[in-house]
Amino acid sequence: MHQKLPVEIDPFRLAKAGLILEGKLSLSSMARLSDLLIGDGEVDVKMKFDIDSVLGTPIMSGQFKAELPLVCERCTEPMKFEANIDCSLAIINSERKVEGLAEQYEPWIIDNDDPVLLSSIVEDELILAIPLVPKHSHACLPKEAWFSGEEKIDDEKPVSPFAVLAALKKD
Numbered sequence: 575m576h577q578k579l580p581v582e583i584d585p586f587r588l589a590k591a592g593l594i595l596e597g598k599l600s601l602s603s604m605a606r607l608s609d610l611l612i613g614d615g616e617v618d619v620k621m622k623f624d625i626d627s628v629l630g631t632p633i634m635s636g637q638f639k640a641e642l643p644l645v646c647e648r649c650t651e652p653m654k655f656e657a658n659i660d661c662s663l664a665i666i667n668s669e670r671k672v673e674g675l676a677e678q679y680e681p682w683i684i685d686n687d688d689p690v691l692l693s694s695i696v697e698d699e700l701i702l703a704i705p706l707v708p709k710h711s712h713a714c715l716p717k718e719a720w721f722s723g724e725e726k727i728d729d730e731k732p733v734s735p736f737a738v739l740a741a742l743k744k745d
């Protein structure tokens with residue numbers, strides 16, 4: 575069963591009903607996340623609510639995909655970080671103990687009195703996914719080297735297959 579993404583949700587009710595929510599959120603709609611980004615974008619959201627058949631605990635399996643605009647710490651140029659998040663959360667009432675939770679779940683603690691913003695859990699997971707030191711996946715030129723005239727640092731340069739062949743032929 576598919577629905578458009580609501581702003582506020584009752585995760586306990588959704589879990590009981592076994593609903594799936596799918597849709598997109600704009601990154602700029604999440605203030606804490608936006609503070610860490612240098613641009614906007616969208617996150618693909620898929621949330622599957624269910625009850626764990628063994629534990630009887632309400633759970634949410636989330637898949638969040640986004641390209642986060644960040645600054646590369648090496649070359650200080652803009653970069654896109656691909657966040658591909660798969661999370662399994664146990665939905666827990668704030669008064670209940672987190673102890674005894676099955677290892678495969680992280681706790682999603684909810685205060686029953688407040689409506690839950692759907693975006694808040696997506697935002698938390700995206701913030702956690704941001705690397706401590708974001709860097710381009712390719713070997714980009716460090717900013718200092720622009721001024722010192724150094725050659726590109728090739729610590730990530732793969733060994734050439736021709737070099738391997740040449741080494742073999744010597745034997």
Ligand SMILES: [Zn+2]
Nearest residue numbers: 646649710714
């Ligand atoms: Zn870079």
